[in-house]
Amino acid sequence: MEKESEQEKPEGGSSRKSPFSLFMNQLQGKKSSEKEGKSQSSLVSRLFKGSKPNPPKTDLKKEASELETTDSQPDNEMETEAGIKTQTETSSKTPTTSETDLGSNTAKIEQFLQKMGKKPNSRSIDLNNCGLTSTDIAELVALLPLLPDLEELDVSWNDLIGGALRPIMLQIHHISKLKILRLNNCRLTTDDVLALGEALKTTPDLEELNLSWNSNVGGNLRQIMQGMQEGSKVQILKFMDCDLTAEDAASIGQVLPLMQNLEVFDLSINRNIGCSLASIMQGLKNTPNLKVLKLHTCGLTRDSIQIVGAAFGYLPELRKLDLSGNKEAGGGFKDAAAHLAHLKQLQALDLHQCSLSEEDIASLTQVIPLLSSLQELDLSANKNVGGSSENLLSRLRFLPELATLVMHGCALGKDAFTALAEASMYLPALKILDLSWNKYVGGNLNLLLETLKLSAALQVLRLRSCSLVTEDMALLASVIQTGYLSKLQQLDLSYNDNISDEGWATFCQNVPFLKELTLLDISLRPANFRECGPWFGHLLNSLTKLPMLSELGIRRWRIPVPQEEDLEYFNRNHKRSIHFDYGGFQ
Structure with missing residues (x-):
């Protein structure tokens, strides 16, 4: 940037x-x-x-x-x-x-930045999460005129400086070369926001503006957007969780035609704009370079989804589309899904928790094979996917570049899981597979046997709360032993409380074959506590043979005192840095 x-x-x-x-x-x-x-x-x-x-x-x-x-x-x-x-x-x-x-x-500049733990840089000041106070801001204000070449200013996640930022805004004209301005979670006051709007008129080279997690931006966005001039160079615009109103949505729509260089646009977690998207979508038709559009939890309705879909034909460069968390959108994809076919470059599609209806899924079934560039797909928390998705999931085989498939909480049934297992064998690029919270996986993991053997690139496997049984663990241990999962870095087997001690013992004896493993989670459910069996000794022995492991989740297992002490002293004795997450076992 x-x-x-x-x-x-x-x-x-x-x-x-x-x-x-x-x-x-x-x-x-x-x-x-x-x-x-x-x-x-x-x-x-x-x-x-x-x-x-x-x-x-x-x-x-x-x-x-x-x-x-x-x-x-x-x-x-x-x-x-x-x-x-x-x-x-x-x-x-x-x-x-x-x-x-x-x-x-210059000594003052260097001293100030060193106090914040930062190195001097004439083009970038990054004070993100530095615990800044109003006094620190006053000191920074005095130094800004000495940095005419400054291109990046980030004071995000300093929630004690709200109300003290107006002086910085008044100094912005001294740094007319500014390209990146990040003020996330600064508790901006209305006065701060108004001053920012005036300051933006003096930053013709601005390329990124991020005001996320500032609630007072809502209702005042018009003053900020007025700072955007004809021929704006802004490429990244983020207003996440800013309490935007319908009037704010209209203001954005009016200014978007001036922002033809826009590439990333994020309005996530603004629940009141779902019914006012017409103006924004009309404005986006003038942003042909847009690559990322995020409308997560924006209160989108069935009608809103159709309005969004109608704009896809004007966004030929779109790479990432996030419409997740809009629970009222169900039924809207029946007609909007067809517009997805215009997004030939789409690489990531997130539709989790959208209450997809059977009609939505049927429409997506026709479109999915046309998205040949798709690399990430998230259909999680859509119950109908598991009951009527055998055709949809079987079409995944036409996505040769798919690297991330997330389908937790989809209520997968026999037909859907079988279709998924068969299609996944044709996904050579698969790196992340998340099937958590699907109970049918338990006792049927053998259906994924060929996938686990053929997915040589698999790095993350999440099977949390899948009702796994001892036979599943024996199968998994066998696959691990033969070296098919040699690239695995994260393995989540938590909340599978029905696995016997014998199953855990078989697994723990073979886990050392996962030489690249960095995270392993075998925690129990929050309401369950259980005594560790003899298998825990195998796990302790395996730790010395897992050179990359940095996180071990074993919550709610009751660990004998001697072995608890072994955990406490393991890092010291072996000069390792493993975080043992076993709180709450008492």
Whole structure:
């Protein structure tokens, strides 16, 4: 996102000057204040490593004329050189007042950033989650005029500075090269928001604006959007959880035609705009470069989904579409799904928790095979997927690039799970498979046997609360032992309380074959507590053979005191850093 500035200031800072340069300055009658200004700029540049010097331009005709003049007067030249030598020696010993002041200012900048645990950078100030106070903001305000080349300013997740940001907004004109401004969760006040709207008029190069998790943005967005000018360079615009109103939605729609460079647009968790999307979608028709559209939990209804779908034909570059968390959208995909076919470049589709109806699923069944670029698909928490989705899931075989498939809580039945298992064998790029909260998987994991063998790229396998039984663990252990899951990094087997001690023992004896495993979770359900069996000794022995493991979830297992002590001292004895999540077992 960051681009190097097209023109940067020449490096200077030394008071020693060439005789010829000083002679020219004397002939031209230049003021010493101009030199001090250049010296100040160069010293700021030297403090940081963000800029490269460019040589100053020379007036060749004027220089040639002055050379002719000096050649005709050798006696004067000798006198001038003597004077220059004395002046140079004196200036090399005594720094100017401006240089002394600037040295103090640059020291203040460096000291402030070091106090925040940051390294000096002339183009980026990242104070995200630094616990800033209003006093810190006042100090930052005083330093901003000394950073004219600043391109990124991030003071997000500092919720104590709300109401103190207006002075920063008033200083924005000093950093007209600003490209990235992030003010997430700063508790912006109405006064802050109004000042921001005015400040944006002085940032013609702004490429990213993120005001997420600031509730006072809602109802005041019109003032902010007025700062967007014709030919806006903004590429990323995020207003997550800002309590946006229907009036805010209208304001966005009016300004979007000015933002033809927009690539990422996120309005998630604004529940009151679902019935006011017509203006926004009309505006998005003028953003042909849009690549990411997120409308998660925006109160979309059946009618809203149809309005969104009608805009897809104008978004040929869309890569990621998130319509999840809109529980009232069920039934709207019956007609809108057909418009998905326009999104030839779509790589990620998130429809989890959308209350998909049987008609929606039937429509998606026709469209899914046409999305050949799809890499991520999330259909989770849609109960009808499990009851009537055998045709839909069988079509997944036409998505050769699919790397992430998330279907937790889909109430998969026999036909649907069988169709999924058969289709998954044709997904060579699969890296993440999440089938959690589907009870039918338990006792039927053998249906996925060929998938587990053929998915050489699989890195994440989540089978949480799948009612797994001892036979499933024996099957999984056999697959692991033969090396088919050698790339696995995360394995979630939690909330499967029906597995016997023998099943856990078989698994724990074979888990060391997963050399790249970083996370393993075998926790029990919140309401269940259970004594560890002899298998726990096998697990402890396996820890020494899992070099990458950093997280072990064993919540609600009652661990014998000696073995609990072994866990406590494991990291120290083996110089490892494993987080043992076993709280709540008492």
